[in-house]
Amino acid sequence: DTGVSQDPRHKITKRGQNVTFRCDPISEHNRLYWYRQTLGQGPEFLTYFQNEAQLEKSRLLSDRFSAERPKGSFSTLEIQRTEQGDSAMYLCASSLGVGNDADTQYFGPGTRLTVL
Amino acid sequence: QKEVEQDPGPLSVPEGAIVSLNCTYSNSAFQYFMWYRQYSRKGPELLMYTYSSGNKEDGRFTAQVDKSSKYISLFIRDSQPSDSATYLCAMNPTWGTDKLIFGTGTRLQVFP
Secondary structure (H helix, E strand, O other): OOOOEEEOOEEEEOOOOOEEEEEEOOOOOOEEEEEEEOOOOOOEEEEEEEOOEEEEEOOOOOOOEEEEOOOOOOEEEEEOOOOHHHOEEEEEEEEOOOOOOOOOOEEOOOEEEEEO | OOOEEEOOOOEEEEOOOOEEEEEEEOOOOOOEEEEEEEOOOOOOEEEEEEEOOEEEEEOOEEEEEEOOOOEEEEEEOOOOHHHOEEEEEEEEOOOOOOOOEEOOOEEEEEEO
């Protein structure tokens, strides 16, 4: 399977714990995005990378959230001191990042986080 | 007011019906318009995208964009039970700003 992969698919944690998610984009895709989706809502943009550079962060991304893409390949999203309001589906997407056509984003299956 | 508005549904139709899904938006800078399909507990899957105004057809799916009215539509002909999913519209702001702005999604149920 050459699509975007995410790990883990599900994570249950207690409030106050730290969690880390991983995203592996489609090979040779330069851009990588993180979105968050809560029940009954569309995905909301969190942050994106061009290669290893983090180019934009949403105001939704509080200080407890940090994302990295150390070698311009996979990315991690860490949430420190989780809160119940962090419960959501965390989606990763990737795109080529070049060319004149729309920068089509391909999504992974998501990591569902439940904070108890 | 949200930048992109979409009726959450649910929309329930019989198999074979023509389905019309719609979104309105407020930001006139949007130029790229996409429709994603999302099955329960899965990631969104790109169905179609269009640039600026006009129509685009792909099999049973037709996307329309009316920039003057800030209104986009997705039509599904000969709907099938396998089309049952949530349909999300998404838009890019100006070219070079790559984050997608999504609607809330419309849940569609096609019954046999």
